[in-house]
Amino acid sequence: MSVDELREYGLVEMDDSEIRNFLSTRKTGVLGLPDEGAPYLLPLSFGYDGDSRLYFTYLLGSNSRKEALTERAANASFLAFSVDTAYNWESVLLSGRISTVSESSWDELEEVLADAWRPSLLESASLSGEVAVYEFRIDERTGIKHQGLPPAFEPADE
Numbered sequence: 001m002s003v004d005e006l007r008e009y010g011l012v013e014m015d016d017s018e019i020r021n022f023l024s025t026r027k028t029g030v031l032g033l034p035d036e037g038a039p040y041l042l043p044l045s046f047g048y049d050g051d052s053r054l055y056f057t058y059l060l061g062s063n064s065r066k067e068a069l070t071e072r073a074a075n076a077s078f079l080a081f082s083v084d085t086a087y088n089w090e091s092v093l094l095s096g097r098i099s100t101v102s103e104s105s106w107d108e109l110e111e112v113l114a115d116a117w118r119p120s121l122l123e124s125a126s127l128s129g130e131v132a133v134y135e136f137r138i139d140e141r142t143g144i145k146h147q148g149l150p151p152a153f154e155p156a157d158e
Contacts, residue, residue, distance in 0.1 A: 003144060010087070014143030019092050022080070022143060023048045026092075029080035031056065031136075033069040033098075039077070040069050046078075046136075047109065054078060054094070054136040055101070055109055070134060073098055078136060090145040094138050101133040109133065 003011060014022065029046060032039040047055040060067050070076075076098045081091035101109065 009146075010148060011144055011146050014090070014092070014145055016141070018145075019141050019143040020050065022082075022090055022092050023054075024050060026080045026082065029078055031098075032077040032079070033066070033073050034075070035069055040065070042066055046080075052138045054138070056134045056136065058132045058134065060130040060132055067132065070098055071100070075139075076136065087149050088147050090143065090147075092141060092143040094136070094141050096139040097137045098134055099137075101135050103133075106133055 003013065026048075027045050029044065031042045031044050033042070034040075044056050049055070058064070058066060058070070074097065075095065078094045078096075079091060080094075081089065083089040
């Protein structure tokens with residue numbers, strides 16, 4: 001079913017302000033990088049500048065597939081979502097360009113990256129591993145949400 005067909009069940013598109021607010025309150029999502037056959041999907045934490053950019057911190061190994069695919073990718077997709085119940089959820093899909101942030105610019109991003117959630121395992125590992133920061137410039141954004149019961153299940157007015 002299309003988004004238009006699902007409207008009668010309570011699905012609504014998010015406007016730009018709602019998308020920005022949603023991204024401001026999320027800390028994790030899934031980055032999709034182009035790869036042969038199927039996209040390579042990475043669950044990642046992110047920092048958001050409140051406008052048009054996300055930032056990712058990668059912990060890199062000696063033969064990092066995510067680094068190689070990211071460096072090769074001109075474009076990527078990112079999905080952030082929140083699911084509370086089957087009738088209360090939101091998702092935002094972004095498409096854009098991804099590129100390396102030079103280490104000399106990392107200090108400028110300290111505030112944006114400070115709020116990015118990181119599992120304690122990554123915090124510990126980053127002390128001994130190589131780190132890279134990537135910028136995702138948002139070109140397109142769409143958001144949908146469903147909050148509440150579908151109209152067919154709402155109580156009738158008496």
